[in-house]
Amino acid sequence: MLRYVTTNEGKVREAEEYLGDDIAALDYDYPEIQADSLEAVAAEGARSAFEYADEPVIVDDAGLYIEGFDGFPGPYSAYVENTLGIERVGRLARGEDATRAQFRCVIAYCDGEGFEASPEPVDTGDRRGQDLSADDRAGATTDDTVAGSDLPVKLFTGAVPGTIVEPRGEGGFGYDPIFEHDGTTFAEMSAERKNAISHRGRALGKFAEWYANRRVD
Numbered sequence: 001m002l003r004y005v006t007t008n009e010g011k012v013r014e015a016e017e018y019l020g021d022d023i024a025a026l027d028y029d030y031p032e033i034q035a036d037s038l039e040a041v042a043a044e045g046a047r048s049a050f051e052y053a054d055e056p057v058i059v060d061d062a063g064l065y066i067e068g069f070d071g072f073p074g075p076y077s078a079y080v081e082n083t084l085g086i087e088r089v090g091r092l093a094r095g096e097d098a099t100r101a102q103f104r105c106v107i108a109y110c111d112g113e114g115f116e117a118s119p120e121p122v123d124t125g126d127r128r129g130q131d132l133s134a135d136d137r138a139g140a141t142t143d144d145t146v147a148g149s150d151l152p153v154k155l156f157t158g159a160v161p162g163t164i165v166e167p168r169g170e171g172g173f174g175y176d177p178i179f180e181h182d183g184t185t186f187a188e189m190s191a192e193r194k195n196a197i198s199h200r201g202r203a204l205g206k207f208a209e210w211y212a213n214r215r216v217d
């Protein structure tokens with residue numbers, strides 16, 4: 001059984017639209033490394049989750065990238081949501097006239113095996129040390145997660161452009177109320193409509209197509 005490793009129920013609802021009964025949520029709080037890229041965070045999370053679950057896993061790391069803030073909060077989106085909150089992030093962005101933004105999502109798949117060549121990249125841990133923040137690089141030799149296994153991990157990415165607006169809508173989760181795409185915030189959309197255009201929907205679509213041909217004995 002494929003496990004979607006997340007503590008976020010909103011993500012699980014969106015993944016079920018793509019993968020239906022092929023997927024079950026696994027509520028395992030994998031250690032999230034501090035790194036400058038979603039790819040590095042997701043890949044390390046997938047390795048750690050596979051070693052924990054001993055079943056094929058996907059981990060998804062996502063973030064809001066505000067263009068006028070050089071991509072902030074990006075990989076730090078969860079921390080910023082929990083500290084500043086989305087309304088203040090929205091006010092800051094609008095106050096600075098920095099409203100162009102992107103949501104990005106990286107899905108990392110690990111089943112302990114290698115991968116045939118395909119357009120989607122494989123992370124083998126060699127980027128470790130390049131993407132890590134200075135603090136993590138300094139701690140890398142003593143941190144088991146950072147210095148952990150080099151299991152191959154397949155990566156699938158998706159992105160969607162939008163505009164930061166005053167919060168609207170009751171649906172979705174996280175930054176959805178302040179992220180508008182084509183005149184509608186993600187929180188105003190049904191789950192189906194969000195999936196059809198969202199960063200996660202795009203990454204899940206690529207993953208689901210590739211996974212349909214993946215056989216693990």
Ligand code: ITT
Nearest residue numbers: 006007008060061062063077078081173174175176
């Ligand atoms: P897991 O790590 O357990 O999967 P999480 O909520 O911490 O759950 P992320 O680290 O990927 O997930 O999320 C980073 C931040 O981005 C966090 O504040 C989320 O609320 C937000 N986020 C992720 N996907 C989003 C989406 O589709 N819409 C709105 N906000 C989103």
